[in-house]
Each structure stands twice: as structure tokens, then as C-alpha cells.
Amino acid sequence: QVQLVESGGGLVQPGGSLRLSCAASRRTLGFSNMAWFRQAPGKEREGVAVIAMMLGDTYYSDSVKGRFTISRDNAKSTVYLQMNNLSPEDTAVYYCAAGRAFTIVAGSYDYWGQGTQVTVSS
Numbered sequence: 001q002v003q004l005v006e007s008g009g010g011l012v013q014p015g016g017s018l019r020l021s022c023a024a025s026r027r028t029l030g031f032s033n034m035a036w037f038r039q040a041p042g043k044e045r046e047g048v049a050v051i052a053m054m055l056g057d058t059y060y061s062d063s064v065k066g067r068f069t070i071s072r073d074n075a076k077s078t079v080y081l082q083m084n085n086l087s088p089e090d091t092a093v094y095y096c097a098a099g100r101a102f103t104i105v106a107g108s109y110d111y112w113g114q115g116t117q118v119t120v121s122s
Contacts, residue, residue, distance in 0.1 A: 002111045004096050009116030012086055016120070020081040022096035022113055031098040034079045036070060037106055038092035038118075047104025048094070051079060061104060063089075086120045094118050 008020040022034070035050035049060045049070040058070055069082040079096060094116055097109035 002098070004098060004111055004113035006094065006096050006113040006116040009094060009118045011119045011121065013122050014087055014120055016086050017082070017084045018086065018118060019083070020094055020096075020116060020118070022079045022081075024077045024079065024096075024098060031100055031110070033099055033102050034072065035097050035099070035104055035109065036079075036081045036094060037097060037104070038090075038094045039115075040092040043092075045095075045106045046092075047106060049081065050102055050104050052102055057102065059102070059104065083118070086118075088120045090118060091120050092118060 003025045005023045006020060012018050033050055033052055036048040037045050038048055039045045047061055048064055049068060051058050051070045051072050053072055053074060067085045072079045096113045098111045099109035101108045
């Protein structure tokens with residue numbers, strides 16, 4: 001069974017920081033890439049960042065570039081999303097995903113976590 005479990009969401013003030021974690025089953029590590037997506041009410045899923053699990057190559061959406069950092073710890077089967085300088089526009093449910101392609105296109109991913117809510121508000 002492949003399972004992804006997100007954690008670390010919550011309420012944070014504008015300008016604050018938050019770190020999300022995604023714990024993956026060992027089988028998930030057989031996929032080359034893991035990514036973070038987000039979905040706000042009334043909006044479609046938006047790709048946030050992707051990381052190649054072997055060599056650590058990363059790619060970010062323009063909306064988070066310079067503020068968010070994706071990283072992984074293969075020994076712990078965990079991927080992280082460090083979010084800095086958060087704004088209300090970052091409010092969304094954040095999902096992690098695992099797949100075979102290096103992309104932030106949601107349809108290319110095979111496995112998804114349940115999501116964790118991030119709310120940025122004063």
C-alpha cells in the first residue's frame with residue numbers, strides 16, 4: 001500500500017512561517033519525484049513545488065519562488081515544505097503527491113495525501 005500523510009498545517013499570521021511534512025510509505029520512495037500542491041476554495045489545484053528524490057533537483061511555481069523550500073529526507077521517507085513570508089493568498093489545503101515525472105502538473109501524479117489546511121490571517 002502507498003500512503004502519504006501530511007502534517008504541520010495551521011493558522012499563521014501574515015509574514016510568518018510554517019513547515020509542512022509529508023510522511024510516505026516505503027513503497028512511495030520507488031517513485032522518482034514528490035511534490036506539493038495546494039487548492040483554495042473556488043480554485044483549481046495549483047502546483048507548488050517538486051523535488052527529485054534521488055539528486056534533489058527542485059522546481060517551484062512563480063507564486064512561491066523565493067519564499068518556499070521543498071526538501072526531502074529519504075532515510076525518514078519524508079518530504080518537507082518550508083513556507084516563509086506567508087501571505088493570505090497562500091491560504092489553501094496543501095497536498096503532497098508522488099509520481100514518476102518531474103512536474104507540477106497535478107494530473108501526472110499517482111498518489112496523494114489527505115491534505116492539511118494552512119490559513120494565513122491576522
